[in-house]
Amino acid sequence: MPTPLIDVDRCKGCELCVFACPERVLEMSPNINAKGYFFPDVARVEDCTGCRYCLLVCPDTAVQVENKGKTTVRTDGLTETPTTYCPGCTHGVIHRLVGEVIAEMGVRQQTVGVAPVGCSVLAYDFFNCDMQQASHGRAMAVATGIKRGRPDLVVFTYQGDGDLASIGMAETVHAANRGEKITVIFVNNAIYGMTGGQMAPTTLPGQIATTCPTGRDVALAGYPIRVVEMLATLRTPAYLARVSVHEPKAIMNAKKAIRKAFKFQIDKTCFSLIEVVSTCPTGWGQQPHEACEWLEEHMLPYFPLGDVKAPEAAH
Amino acid sequence: MHNELILAGFGGQGVLLIGKLLAYAGMKAGLEVTWMPAYGPEMRGGTCNCTVVLSDRQVGSPVTNRPHGAIVLNLQSIDKFEPLVRPGGILVVNTSLINRPAVRTDLIVVPVAANQIALEAGSAKAANMVALGAFLGASGVVSPDLVRDVLAETFAGRQKIVQLNQVCLSKGFEIGQAYAPAMAGR
Amino acid sequence: MAKKLMKGCEAIGEAAIQCGCRLFFGYPITPQNEIPEYMSARMPQVGGVFVQAESEVAASNMLYGAAGAGRRCFTSSSSPGISLMQEGISYLAGAELPVVIVNIMRAGPGLGGILPSQSDYLQATKGGGHGDYRVLVLAPSTVQEAADLTMEAFDLADKYRNPVMILGDGLIGQMMEPVEFKRRIEPEDLPEKPWATTGAVGRGPNIVNSLYLRAEDLEQHNLALGAKYRAMEAEVRHETYRTDDDPDVLIVAYGTVARIARTSIDNLREKGLKVGLFRPVTLFPYPAAALAAAAARAKHVLVAELSMGQMVEDVRAVVAGRVPVDFFGRCGGMVMTAEELAEQAEKLLAVPA
CATH class of the missing domain: 3.30.70.20 (Alpha-Beta Plaits)
Known part of the structure; x- marks a missing residue:
């Protein structure tokens, strides 16, 4: 039973x-x-x-x-250390998916992860592989250095929306444009979590945050950036997909995409970036399960799921 | 022996190149050498110059505003550098492109129609070599043979270029030599 | 290897290759473009990597990644670009990563100009970015030294697991002089770095990090770094010129100005004036003890810099009022002549001490 x-x-x-x-x-x-x-x-x-x-x-x-x-057993792609994320934060789910993928693909011992600045700043305590901690926004630059220095390693970055799409946008665009053979896990929860709920580049129109207390005004702050669609305009081949972790089926699909993203790196095919639409129950002021519902109702219409770009070789 | 020299002209006239050849030849002669291009705002407007220092002791400043000699290939350069040359110094003037005589009477002025001579030898592009040859002839700072060697090394495998440049260097050298006795005792 | 006539910038690039560095990350800025240009041509010839980064910020963080992965790597820039790199340099110092950073200084502040300057002395020697840290700073005065010190910089970086800066100026970078590469190390002959992120095979994960959330831990880290910086004092280096007879005026200058000072000193000596040179080669750690001893035997100390007076602060701290310390500087890209500097020294001798 x-x-x-x-x-x-x-x-x-x-x-x-x-x-x-x-x-x-x-x-x-x-x-x-x-x-x-x-x-x-x-x-x-x-x-x-x-x-x-x-x-x-x-x-x-x-x-x-x-x-x-x-x-079932806990993946050895993660350390035993409990995460420091708030209760119900889906960062933990994404960590597990990444940890499972590197362990199941047999590359854990040749993987180096890059932790960002943001809620996942301590990711180096949670992934059971070599890790580097990067300054704010520069994870992909750090990853470029690692990968160019040791092309045999499997290199991934794990970044939030402020880190990747705000302060680190230049590094993001240029790492993608150079076609760095790295895998980027981009956690989009539409808010700055660690600093206490400020507006992110992906905060939805009208969404309330501590630096847009009456809701994001697109006339002043512009529209949320759709990162994968934007990167898809680059000519350089890439695997770009958006997934979500708000319910079990979505989580299974997310893992498939993450696995594909690592496969494209290991096969030296292309740069890969998986945008994971995620929740921030604390920053959003919601119960964890309400946050999942809110994500589905509000975020997914703006951030549609699916592969946005795949390398030509894959077709 | 300590010589600070300025070589100046339009960009494309090859003043940086003859500066490098001179420095290389100096190095082969066992001298301490520096070559320093002007890379600042004075480059704007298409003019170009470099400073070469040849010395028997460690070179101090690689730039100078009181050179012992100058090679000027265009009008702007004579205007700018003629006043700076130390009394008794050598000024090689490219009369093909400079339509005024030198003003200074306390210099050894070596007029040379570098462009015409180079054109007659095969290409006006080698005017810089004529001027360098003239300077070597008048100053004797390094042997033209060393410069010929350096030319052969620099343009290895491009025999035509080496030959043309060596010919132009020699033609300039002959012209310069006529001014050399005045250098006696320097 | 025979002597070659090379620009300072090219000599630095070649020296890096000769001592086993196969990774360069940088962004173009005058007057050091010859370094990235040289590396872009040379690195592919030796199986190395050249990346033109999207910014200096990115370049300094690419260094972090590559150094963290245990590879010799370096970058070069000029003053405004070095300011942008300060983020990465602080993290490199915090995570104790060995890298070499070349600053071919130009005049500032702001965009300033592209001509030679020594106005980044304080930034280079006092940390530069945020936090309590230092980088080793080496100041070459000739192209040969630019090559030699670059090679040493890589060794020192590895020895102390610390960033090392080559502090030159536009003259050092642009000037050609004969240079010889005295040794060659292949990357595979470099010692392993057991702390690097090379894949957790047969060991637990290695972590490259500068974050210490517990104050107690960070204080310990700061103390350990402090001890390391003190240990670096074993590396202090300086050079003197014509100081055997205890000169009346001791000129203190580094880099380009030191070579200009040699000419000034030769000229003054011909006039029978007793003037000598003290030239720090390491700017951090500073050759304080040697300077104090040399200064104590002089009547005047004259600090000459291409700045409004930066190193003079360190000289004054070392001399501590025992001898009057005067300053002469040119700035904005103006380079002092040997005559100007000699005149300043002569003036001091005209006034009774």
């Missing part, structure tokens, strides 16, 4: 698994864990179908699933 297994002490009580479970197997416990968070109880194990949606949406790798005598 399939069973979700909850690592109670990794849990931050975001409830995303509770909402994701199609069979309502999970329920929040009245008890708190060592960190002081409520955690999910497996309330109706008999209803579990083993779909792993709970595992997929968990940002903290706190859920594994046992089924037919086999238990």
Whole structure:
């Protein structure tokens, strides 16, 4: 009989698994864990179908699933260190996807990641591979240096919207235009998370942020930048795609795109950038599951999902 | 022995090149040498110059405003550098492009129709070599043989160019030599 | 290898190649364009990498990546570009990454001009960017030295895991002089850097980082860096000229001005005046002890710079009032003549000390 297994002490009580479970197997416990968070109880194990949606949406790798005598295991693409992200922040999901991809592709020991400035500044503590910490916006310049110095390495950057699309836009455009054989994971949550919810280059029209308290005024701040579409105008071949992590199926698609992006690098085909539309429950002032709904309702119409550009060789 | 020289003309006349050849030849002669191009605002307007210092001791400043000699290939250059040359110094004047005589009477002025001579030898492009030859003839700072060697090395495999330049250098040298006795005792 | 006539910029580029550097990242700016131009032609010949970065900011961060991956790498720029690189330099110092940065100084502030200057002395020797750090600074005075010190810079960078700056000016960069490359190191002969991000094979992940969120940790890091900078004092280097007879006037100058001063000194000596030169070769660490000793035997110290007076602050700190310290500078791209400088020294001798 399939069973979700909850690592109670990794849990931050975001409830995303509770909402994701199609069979309502999970329920929040009245008890708190060592960190002081409520955690999910497996309330109706008999209803579990083993779909792993709970595992997929968990940002903290706190859920594994046992089924037919086999238990899923946490990827060794990530370190044991719990992330420092807020409860329900989908950064954790994206970390897991990247960690799983480099581990499953067998390249973990030849991978160097580049951490940005922003919420994921401490990413070097979470990815179980060599890491460099870059200054704000320069991750792709740092990655260029690593890759040109050691072309045999697999190099990825992990950047937010302020880092990549604001202060680092020049580095972004030029790394893409040079066709650096690197993989960029671009986390777009439409806000500056770490500094406390200021307007980002991807903040939606009318969306409230601490530096646009009445909502983004496009007459003053312009429209949110669609990064992958903009980069797609460059002639240099690239793999550019937008994915999301607001629900299990989207997360599965996101992983496929990330895998493809690494494959294009490993095959020395092209630059690749995956824009991951993501939530910031704290910055948005929403519950984690509400943030996922808000993302679907407001962000996806503006930031449509799918491959935006693929290298010619792929067709 | 210490010589600070300015070589000046239009961009494209090859003043930087003859400066380099002179410096290279000086190096082969065992001298301390520097070659310094003017790269600042004075380059605007299409003029061009460089300073070459040849010395038997470590070279101090690689630039000078009191050269021991100058090669001027166009009018702007004679206007600018004639007043700076130290008394008794050599001024090689390209009379093909400079339609006024030198004003200074305390200099050894070597007039040479560099463009015409080079044209007769095969190409006006080698006018710079005629002027350099004239300077070597008058000053004796380095042997023209060394410059010929350097030319052969610099344009290795381009025999025609080497030949033309060597011929022009020699023609200039002969003209310059006529002014050399005045240099005695320098 | 036979002597070749080369521009300072080209000699620096060739020296980098001769000592095993195969990565250059840079952005064009006068008067050092000959370096990126040279590297763009030379690097492919030796299997190296030349990247024209989109900006100096990017170039300095490309260095960070390449150095973090354990490779010898360098960049070059001129004053305004070096200002833009300060972000990267601070991070390089914080993450203790060995790189070589060449600054062929031009006159400022702002866009200033493209002519020679020494007005980045304070920026170079006091850190330059944010945070408590120093870079080793070497100031060549000839093209041969530009080559030699560039090669040493790579070794010092590796030895101390610290950025090293070659501080030259437009004259050093643009001038041609005979140069000889005295040794050649192949990249594969360079020692491994076990801390570098080369892939976590048979070990835990290596992390290249300058972030320390706990004040206690950062203080420890700062203290360790401070100790390292003190240890660098073993590298101080200077040169003297005609100081054996304890000259009355000691001219203190570095780089281009030091060579101009030699001419001034020769001319003054011919007149029977006792003048000598103290030339710091390392600007950080500063040859303080040697200068203090030399200055103590002089009646006057005259600091000459192509600036409004920057190194003079260090000289005054070293001399500490024991001997009067005068300053003579030209700036804006104006280069002092040997005569001008000699005149300044002569004036000092005319006044009783």
